[in-house]
Amino acid sequence: MVLGVREIRFSGEPVLDRDNGEELMRVQPGTDIVLGNLPRESPGTLYITTKQVIWVSDVDKTKGYAVDFLSISLHAVSTDPEAYPLPCLYTQIDTEEADDDLSDSESNPIEQDLSNVKEMRLIPSDPTQLDTLFAIFCQCAELNPEPNDDEEEEEHDWVFSADQMVDEEAEDEDYISHNPVNSIGQSNGNHDLARTILELQINDRRFEDAEEMDDNEDGTHH
Amino acid sequence: MLFFSYFKDLVGREVTVELKNDLAIRGTLHSVDQYLNIKLENTRVVDQDKYPHMLSVRNCFIRGSVVRYVQLPPEGVDIELLHDATRREARGG
Numbered sequence: 001m002v003l004g005v006r007e008i009r010f011s012g013e014p015v016l017d018r019d020n021g022e023e024l025m026r027v028q029p030g031t032d033i034v035l036g037n038l039p040r041e042s043p044g045t046l047y048i049t050t051k052q053v054i055w056v057s058d059v060d061k062t063k064g065y066a067v068d069f070l071s072i073s074l075h076a077v078s079t080d081p082e083a084y085p086l087p088c089l090y091t092q093i094d095t096e097e098a099d100d101d102l103s104d105s106e107s108n109p110i111e112q113d114l115s116n117v118k119e120m121r122l123i124p125s126d127p128t129q130l131d132t133l134f135a136i137f138c139q140c141a142e143l144n145p146e147p148n149d150d151e152e153e154e155e156h157d158w159v160f161s162a163d164q165m166v167d168e169e170a171e172d173e174d175y176i177s178h179n180p181v182n183s184i185g186q187s188n189g190n191h192d193l194a195r196t197i198l199e200l201q202i203n204d205r206r207f208e209d210a211e212e213m214d215d216n217e218d219g220t221h222h
Numbered sequence: 223m224l225f226f227s228y229f230k231d232l233v234g235r236e237v238t239v240e241l242k243n244d245l246a247i248r249g250t251l252h253s254v255d256q257y258l259n260i261k262l263e264n265t266r267v268v269d270q271d272k273y274p275h276m277l278s279v280r281n282c283f284i285r286g287s288v289v290r291y292v293q294l295p296p297e298g299v300d301i302e303l304l305h306d307a308t309r310r311e312a313r314g315g
Contacts, residue, residue, distance in 0.1 A: 073241070073288035076265070076279035083279070090279060092243070094288060118243075138261065138283050146258045146287045 004037060005067045005114045013063070014047050014054045022051045026136050029056065030125035034088075035067065036117040046122060046137055050143050055122070067093060067120065069144040075137045076138040077130045078121075087127040089134060091120045224311045228304070229292070238268060238293035239284055245273060247282060247305040258286030 008014075016022045025048045029207045032042035044064075047054040053072070055065040074092040078084050095115055124130065233251050236237045237261055246269060249262030265282045275302040 073243075073285045074282065076282035078279045080279070091244075094285075134281065134283070138259075141259060141283060141285060142255055142257065 003068075003071050003115075004093055005065050005071075005117045005120065007114055008054070008064050008066050009062050009063070011062055014049075014056065014066075016049055016050065020051075022049050024049050025140060026133070026183075028124055028129060028133065032123040032125075034119075034121040034123070035065065035114065036119050038124070042123075043125075046124075046133075048133075048140065050140055053122075053137075065114070067091075069137075069140050070146070071095070072137070072141065075134065075141075077134050079127075079130075084121060086123050087130055088121040089130055089137070091122070091137075093118050093120055113138040223283050224307055225258060226254065226256055228307070229258065229260075232294065232298050235295050237262075237295065239282065239289055240291040240293070241288050243288070245269075247284070249282065252281065256288075258289065260284045260286065260289065260292070260293045 016024060026046075028046040028048070030043055031046040032040050033044055033046075034040045038213060041057065043058045045056050047056065052066050052068045054066045071094050072091050073094040076090045077087075078090040079087045093113070095118055119127060122133070124133065230310070233253060235251055236248065237251050238246055238248045239262065245267065247262060247265050249265035249276055250262040252263045254260050262282045262284065263280070265279050280293075
């Protein structure tokens, strides 16, 4: 998984990873984008899928940005003009980079390193759409929980799971070899018939015990 | 599960959510889900000098995995209840 905002190049509409269940949730035309402290880019079209947010420039339709919902750590509706002059959907991006890098990207605006972008603002031309966008972002965030909550590395998770499977198989074998029911079912010899009868007798005895218990209970009741 | 059900009881109260990037946001707890994603309303940033642009947002969704601490209102903490719940959780029941 790639953390943070990435620049994408494509022709036509964004291609969804439908094999992995990615679906388009919303298309919001007329949306501007502001990445970090970079200048506002407009106009563009916003595609929200179940996995990521994609912005495509209307001017150069081969140019765009994408960010996975896994990288969006916070989103909010910002309508305070003091916070930002235009009503927008404000997002924070998890880049797993040190905070100090922010000043570096400002000092070197020509080489745009999007891996340092920690904020993204989406400005729809129709501000009444903000609450809808916020709700869709919430919905999609919930569709993308952390893939490896308990493990530090995804690869470790794989090894761990494989070991577990081997153990489970061994347990299954133990179970089969110690379970007499399976050996009875495997052949039709007289020996097996005898065992079946023996089992029936045991069951009979159990049945008698149970009846005795019932009698005792009846006795205490009356 | 313990945290999830506990936070659900705190819906409607004022909490402060501190993120792993040091940003602390105060607001009314609107909802929480099984991944401990947190939705706040009427939010404001605690350290406004450091994060002036986040001065006020109407509502805010915070991804559970980026939360470091949640500061609770003292009146929302029933120590006896929590004590029992943690004991039950430890026993696996």
